Amino acid sequence: MLGYTEKMRGIASRLLKDCSVEMVIGFRKGSMPMMNEPCFVTTIEDVPSLIWDSNCGINLANYLTNRKEKIAVFAKGCDSRNIVNHIIENKIKRDQVHIVGVPCTGMIDKRKIAGMVKGEILEVSETDDTIKVKTADSETLFEKTEVLQQNCTLCIHRNPVIHDEMVADPVEEQTSLDRYADIQKIEEMESEDKWQFFEDLLSPCIRCYACRNACPLCYCPTCFVDESKPQWMGKGQDPIDVRTFHFLRAYHCAGRCTDCGACERACPVGINMRLLTRKLEKDCQEQFGWEAGLSLDQRPALDVYQTNDPGTFIK
């Protein structure tokens, strides 16, 4: 993915110069290593702040919701699928977005890296397949494949499914992955162990809603957890309320989630809530043969009736 930055700046300048878009959404360097932040460029002078590396894990589709202007957006495979979702769900019009496709070889997991080195990380640099991490007293070199976000190691749509132009040639897709090994392991547990497993998984949750805010699917004007008339659930840290929040949020993403990993990445305490969304993704795939955000012409699985829809759960 090296060399994308220059091409992106070129594309952004061109689009802003010929006034074909009013805004370009990309990434700029964050104030800390491995924390790139979304960047909204409206003038050519700001174009040089755009960058691209392996720390662009935030899903930019999140910033397209209900926008009225014409926007260019840099989209990885997962972002592009969420843009498709957005168009299908009438959150933005297709002709409003100029999608610049970014073939992606995965984003790196900052939490994993922090756990693999000692001391504060001062600088992180990368080549095509290695990541160099510098701390005060050491320098460590990692293979990029060993520090990828889990969702990126399981990704089968690295190339954008929809685009108006591409930053580079498509990358090779990963095949023959066992995408749901961890979900299957949970499914095989005894009921009581399942309950305990999620009790432990969710116990650190502080209900900050970072997962919800980072998620491009969570665009409701008022989230069910914030409603007060009626109040659907408690707002504190009671384990039952925490659990209700997580599993209901997952349900709201059923058949829509693209496993972009934004939720897990945003979580300050590192909860893998993707176990819930991926269970629903797995079910959708098994029961309806549905994968979210692949085509503009297909209605979502939970949006249409088909005669071969499974109905065994209805007694």
Next chain:
Amino acid sequence: MEMMGIERDRLHMSWVSSAEATKFIDVVTQVTEAVRALGPNTRFVKQQAKVA
């Protein structure tokens, strides 16, 4: 729900038309039997907030 650790027979789902009285009775009987066999629910039960 099952994935999260709710017992298999705790939660039921059915579709009964208003014209299907017999089916309704059957379903209700089955549900109550299944749930009774499991005993009182201990999961997803929220205790009342304790007030000092």
